[in-house]
Amino acid sequence: MDSALNPFTPGSGARPAALVGRDSEIAAATALIRRAAANNKPARSQMLWGLRGVGKTVLLKEIRDSFVAAGWLTVSLEAQRDENAAQMARRALARDLIVSARKLRSRRDKVGSAFTRMLETITAFSLTAGVAGVSFGVDLKPSRGRADSNDLDIDLLELVEDATTALAEEHVGFVVFVDEIQDLDPTTLASLLSAQHAASQDGRHFYVFGAGLPNVPATLSEARSYAERQFDYREIDRLKDSDARLAFTDPVQDRDVEFAPGAVDSLVTASGRYPYFIQEFGHHAWELASGDTITSDDADLAASHGTDALDRGFFRARWERATRAEQTMMAAMAQDGDGRSTITDVVERLGKSRPSDLSVRRKALIAKGLIYAPARAELAFTVPHMGAYISRVHHDLL
Ligand SMILES: Nc1ncnc2c1ncn2[C@@H]1O[C@H](COP(=O)(O)OP(=O)(O)OP(=O)(O)O)[C@@H](O)[C@H]1O
Numbered sequence: 001m002d003s004a005l006n007p008f009t010p011g012s013g014a015r016p017a018a019l020v021g022r023d024s025e026i027a028a029a030t031a032l033i034r035r036a037a038a039n040n041k042p043a044r045s046q047m048l049w050g051l052r053g054v055g056k057t058v059l060l061k062e063i064r065d066s067f068v069a070a071g072w073l074t075v076s077l078e079a080q081r082d083e084n085a086a087q088m089a090r091r092a093l094a095r096d097l098i099v100s101a102r103k104l105r106s107r108r109d110k111v112g113s114a115f116t117r118m119l120e121t122i123t124a125f126s127l128t129a130g131v132a133g134v135s136f137g138v139d140l141k142p143s144r145g146r147a148d149s150n151d152l153d154i155d156l157l158e159l160v161e162d163a164t165t166a167l168a169e170e171h172v173g174f175v176v177f178v179d180e181i182q183d184l185d186p187t188t189l190a191s192l193l194s195a196q197h198a199a200s201q202d203g204r205h206f207y208v209f210g211a212g213l214p215n216v217p218a219t220l221s222e223a224r225s226y227a228e229r230q231f232d233y234r235e236i237d238r239l240k241d242s243d244a245r246l247a248f249t250d251p252v253q254d255r256d257v258e259f260a261p262g263a264v265d266s267l268v269t270a271s272g273r274y275p276y277f278i279q280e281f282g283h284h285a286w287e288l289a290s291g292d293t294i295t296s297d298d299a300d301l302a303a304s305h306g307t308d309a310l311d312r313g314f315f316r317a318r319w320e321r322a323t324r325a326e327q328t329m330m331a332a333m334a335q336d337g338d339g340r341s342t343i344t345d346v347v348e349r350l351g352k353s354r355p356s357d358l359s360v361r362r363k364a365l366i367a368k369g370l371i372y373a374p375a376r377a378e379l380a381f382t383v384p385h386m387g388a389y390i391s392r393v394h395h396d397l398l
């Protein structure tokens with residue numbers, strides 16, 4: 001069928017034509033908006049965690065859109081491991097803060113004194129981060145000693161205080177969204193958690209929404225002991241069967257195309273109900289079909305073409321992030337399929353004598369976001385079906 005009309009969206013953070021199975025997270029976010037509108041106390045923000053390609057980024061963006069539509073001040077940050085990570089994070093925060101504040105400003109004819117103070121504090125926060133050249137179309141007196149100490153703990157507290165004071169007048173608040181939060185530098189992470197903690201005790205609507213890998217809950221607890229109670233942790237997982245079917249059928253229905261009986265079943269099975277794979281297989285099924293019905297043959301062929309495409313793209317890109325030594329360790333894990341491996345087994349398979357013999361590789365693979373420790377002395381892939389990929393393509397290493 002016409003490629004130009006292909007409704008499937010394999011890709012990182014690409015909004016799917018049908019965003020299914022995430023209603024409860026979206027509703028929980030909307031509930032915070034309604035609480036603020038009703039002048040009620042703040043509640044917990046969400047921390048989304050799950051494997052690669054399950055749809056965390058898409059969901060985080062969707063949630064951000066609801067806050068933006070409700071008139072909240074919002075900032076998004078994608079955490080990166082880098083030498084100057086803290087400085088870069090502050091700069092990214094500052095830049096997005098300006099964009100968001102300008103939007104809020106443009107929705108108003110007049111701005112009151114609290115709003116002006118918020119803009120002044122944002123300006124000071126940004127200048128301190130080295131982000132200059134901001135105009136909000138209001139006369140500002142930025143040098144008031146707010147959010148300009150260059151100590152993120154202090155500056156963030158002051159920024160949150162001034163922003164939420166202004167926004168509370170309109171029954172809205174301020175949210176920071178952090179994607180790949182497991183990679184956020186410890187200073188920025190601790191400051192964000194402290195600011196959210198202080199705000200909630202003060203009854204201010206300031207939230208940190210995050211998304212990341214399964215090690216996120218543990219990483220956050222290490223940063224601040226109270227982090228465990230601070231968030232509504234949500235595991236974002238593969239879709240349930242009925243939602244996976246909808247993820248295939250909804251987008252094509254919009255284009256007056258349908259699946260023949262049985263075609264959806266084989267695609268649902270091939271995808272393992274993982275959102276990324278659903279998009280990849282759906283994409284191929286559309287490309288291969290010739291009429292306005294996607295047949296079972298099209299679906300079977302799509303499963304095989306889709307698997308090839310994943311092997312050459314999605315899986316390979318991740319595999320190649322690892323060094324040769326790290327790859328052999330992943331290959332040893334792949335003997336357990338896509339399930340968990342115990343470190344003892346992996347040590348033995350690699351002919352080593354102690355777990356500490358693997359600690360360098362283990363740490364590097366975790367830092368690269370390829371594996372995580374689901375429990376003490378256990379390891380698992382962050383990428384669904386990675387074990388099967390290794391067995392399929394890199395059997396020479398097994
Ligand atoms: N609820 C959903 N229903 C159907 N498809 C979805 C859904 N959520 C995401 N997708 C699709 O899944 C793919 C991966 O989405 P996304 O990039 O958000 O995943 P992720 O969890 O952030 O992955 P990573 O850990 O690699 O960052 C995209 O192609 C997207 O279109």
Ligand SMILES: [Mg+2]
Binds near residue numbers: 012013056057058179
């Ligand atoms: Mg993502």
